[in-house]
Amino acid sequence: MPSAAGQGQPEAPPCGSACSSAWRSSARRAPASATSTPGGAGRGPGSCRPPRPPPRTGTSPSTSSGPWWPPTPSRNIFFSPLSISMPLAMVSLGARASTKAQILEALGLGAQGGPEEDALHQGFRRLLQGLRRPPEDPQLSLGSALFVRPAVRVRDAFLSAMRTLYLADAVPTNFEDPAAAQKQINDYVAKQTEGRIVDLVKDLDSSEVMVMVSYIFFKAKWETRFDPQSTRKQDFHVTPETVVQVPMMRREDEFDYLLDRSLSCRVVGLPYQGNATALFVLPSEGRMEKAEAGLDQQTLTKWLKKLTKRKLQLYLPKFSIEGSYQLEKILPTLGIRDLFTSRADLAGFTNHSNIQVSQMVHKAVVEVDESGTQAGRSHGRGVCIQVGPMGSQMIVFNRPFLMAIVNAEGVLFLGKVTRPAGGHSS
Structure with missing residues (x-):
């Protein structure tokens, strides 16, 4: 897949209120039932096109106002608000205390979560299950996964919730062999996207404990x-x-x-x-x-x-463009400060102490042609x-x-x- 020609890495996705606005909007729309798309698990359904309603907006000002990115004069930008909000919601299942509160606030749910948090998880479950239907147009490959050092024992309750709500899994990964770990992760994503997204992660090292990835690829006919x-x-x-x-x-x-x-x-x-x-x-x-x-x-x-x-x-x-982003470098600017540091509280994920997410990688790809x-x-x-x-x-x-x-x-x-x-x- 060619990258943005001549421009190096695409600009970081929206920061500050701009980025959180996009994610919050997607997060709040997720509970609607799926009508098109396949997930990381398969290809999704199409249907006779109904009248196209406008995207629904959230109720808070932050979901319906504010630009999605700052002006960028010379770079391509491409990202998926939906594909970024989903892994954040997923990891919140195992987060506790301020770590969880920061994630929920970034998703526009408030630090306490409550009924809206449950609705968010159930909404993603319905969406992803709808993506497993037989392949038709349009097609959307969407998914997330956690790659975890084998010594880290993941709690059964978290695994069950992750599999049930997000059709995802925690994959044991030997980060002591960084090259093999990188190949394992990239091969996994390439398989889920039929080779459309390759080389998602780079520059892993032996100190990694947990790497989270999200990916999305859209293909549809005019x-x-x-x-x-x-x-x-x-x-x-x-x-x-x-x-x-x-x-x-x-x-x-x-x-x-x-x-x-x-x-x-x-x-x-x-x-x-x-x-x-x-x-x-x-x-x-x-x-x-x-x-x-x-x-x-x-x-x-x-x-x-x-x-x-x-x-x-x-x-x-x-044309074709892609956006690839190291979210652990961006999310702290949105208030998610603990998840990638020693302050992370992931007690709902594992009973091991001092566990944090090492990397969180997002990649989105689009190709536009005659068909x-x-x-x-x-x-x-x-x-x-x-x-x-x-x-x-x-x-x-x-x-x-x-x-x-x-x-x-x-x-x-x-x-x-x-x-x-x-x-x-x-």
């Missing part, structure tokens, strides 16, 4: 596909100074469309077979930071309600909006843009495409 014969190499303006050649797909049709004057951007919705929709957001010239700052739960809900049919000539890059999501040089630059034949409007995604993949359960993915993978300098 309701109406792009014609591969219409795909042509075109310029993509990474910056005013940097132009790369990318395969640009083209389709003329009626699309879900919205002009958001308040955020100076245009939004195009492309439905998948099933019940998911991709939103592609093209900011006006010089307005990317404004669009980024306004991308929150309320904005997505507003867009999905206001999209209307419009005849367009749409040009969209064929769907697997998820001479021009002197001009930026947005290309013209009037095409028969009055159709031409919209060309030939500069950095934002994207979201949503379904009835909420926000599956969020991303910023600054440089589509596979682009070559022109």
Whole structure:
């Protein structure tokens, strides 16, 4: 799987209230029943697409306001709020005292948990069980796992809850052989995602005690596909100074469309077979930071309600990007301070003292091509909006843009495409 071309590691996912807002929103939506997707255990169901409701918002201000990431001028971003919140909820089953309180607060449940905590776990159980149905579109490979040093005896009650609610397991792993441990973890994830996610963990050492991983891979077909014969190499303006050649797909049709004057951007919705929709957001010239700052739960809900049919000539890059994040370096900024330190209280997980999570790794991958999501040089630059034949409007995604993949359960993915993978300098 190619990474973000020419950009090194993607930017860290949202930090501070921005990131917790996304996770809290996903966590609160999890109790809804699953309608599409397979988990780490299998492939998920599709259905005749119902009217696409907007993602549901939480009740607290933090779930419905605030951007999901700070402005980032030069990096690709791609992550899954759902796939980050799930392993946090899972590990909370074995956490105690302040360690548990910090996790629950980050998930928007309050330090005491209560009925909402039980509803959260049951919601993930229903979601993951729904993912085990026979394979149809769309497909979503979603899961978590704990890899634990063999000397650490995991409590039977935690194992039972983990298997029942999250269809996951604690896998004995010999970290005294870091290379073998790394291969074991990466092979496990590659198998669960049919080889779509590889090399998830790196740089393990013999001191590791417990490594937590989460992974997600989405693959779906457009309701109406792009014609591969219409795909042509075109310029993509990474910056005013940097132009790369990318395969640009083209389709003329009626699309879900919205002009958001308040955020100076245009939004195009492309439905998948099933019940998911991709939103592609093209900011006006010089307005990317404004669009980024306004991308929150309320904005997505507003867009999905206001999209209307419009005849367009749409040009969209064929691309793949991925985001890989060491969450043990990010979560402390959200208030989860104890889990990765000697202060961690995981008494519900094991009776061993001084046990902490060594690493927590999240990776999300998207491929976009003519069938769907697997998820001479021009002197001009930026947005290309013209009037095409028969009055159709031409919209060309030939500069950095934002994207979201949503379904009835909420926000599956969020991303910023600054440089589509596979682009070559022109």
